[in-house]
C-alpha cells in the first residue's frame with residue numbers, strides 16, 4: 001500500500017511538472033483510486049490485539065472515525081466501557097490510542113474504511129460500529145433469531161462470529177457464515 005501510494009504521488013508529481021494537471025486534487029484522487037485496498041487494514045499491533053481482543057475480537061480501527069476512537073479510548077471512559085471495566089495503564093493507553101487514531105476510518109485509504117468515514121461525516125461520533133449507518137444498513141435484513149437469539153452469536157458486536165475472515169480485515173458477504181443457520185442466504 002505504502003509503495004503504491006508513493007508511485008501514485010510520484011506519478012502525480014511528474015504530471016504536475018509537465019503541466020498536465022489542472023485540478024491537482026481530482027487527479028491525485030483518480031490516480032490513487034485503483035490502488036485502494038478493498039477492505040479494512042487488519043489489526044497489526046500486538047498490544048492493541050491483546051488488550052482490545054480479550055472480551056471481543058479486536059476491531060480494526062478503520063471501522064470507526066478518529067472522533068469515535070477519541071471518545072472510546074479515553075482514560076475516564078474505559079473503566080465504564082459498555083458496562084465492563086476496560087481500564088488501561090497510562091502508557092499502554094497512549095500507545096493504543098495512537099495506533100487507533102493513525103488507522104481510523106478517516107485516515108485510511110481502504111475502501112470499506114472510506115465508506116465508514118463518509119457515513120459518519122457530520123454526525124455525532126458513534127461509539128459503536130454497529131451504530132454506523134452503513135453497517136446498520138448492511139445487516140438490516142438479518143432476523144433477530146440469527147443474532148440475539150443465536151447462542152453462538154449473541155449480538156451484532158461479535159463480528160467474527162459470522163465474518164470468518166474478520167481477523168484479516170475482510171468483511172465481504174462471500175466470507176459470511178452464520179452459526180447454526182447454514183442456509184441463511186437461500
Ligand code: HEC
Nearest residue numbers: 051052054055059082084085086127128129130131155157
Ligand atoms: C473487559 C472486557 C472488554 C475489554 C477489555 C474491551 N472491551 Fe470493548 N466491549 C466490551 C463489551 C461488553 C462491549 C459491548 C458488546 C455488546 O454490546 O454485545 C464492547 C464493545 C466495544 C465496541 C463497540 C462494538 C459495537 O457494538 O459496534 C468497541 C468499538 C470496542 N468495544 C472497542 C474496544 C477497544 C478499542 C478495546 C481496547 C482498549 C476494548 N474494546 C476492550 C468489553 C470489552
Ligand code: HEC
Nearest residue numbers: 129130138146147153155156157158159162171172173176
Ligand atoms: C449474525 C452474523 C453477523 C454478525 C455478528 C456481523 N455481520 Fe456483518 N454481515 C452479515 C451478513 C449475513 C452480511 C451480508 C448481507 C448481504 O448478504 O448483503 C454482512 C455484511 C457485512 C458487510 C458488508 C459486506 C459486503 O460485501 O458488502 C460489512 C462491512 C459487515 N457485515 C461488517 C460487520 C462488522 C464490522 C460486524 C461487527 C461489528 C459485523 N458485520 C457483524 C452477518 C453478520
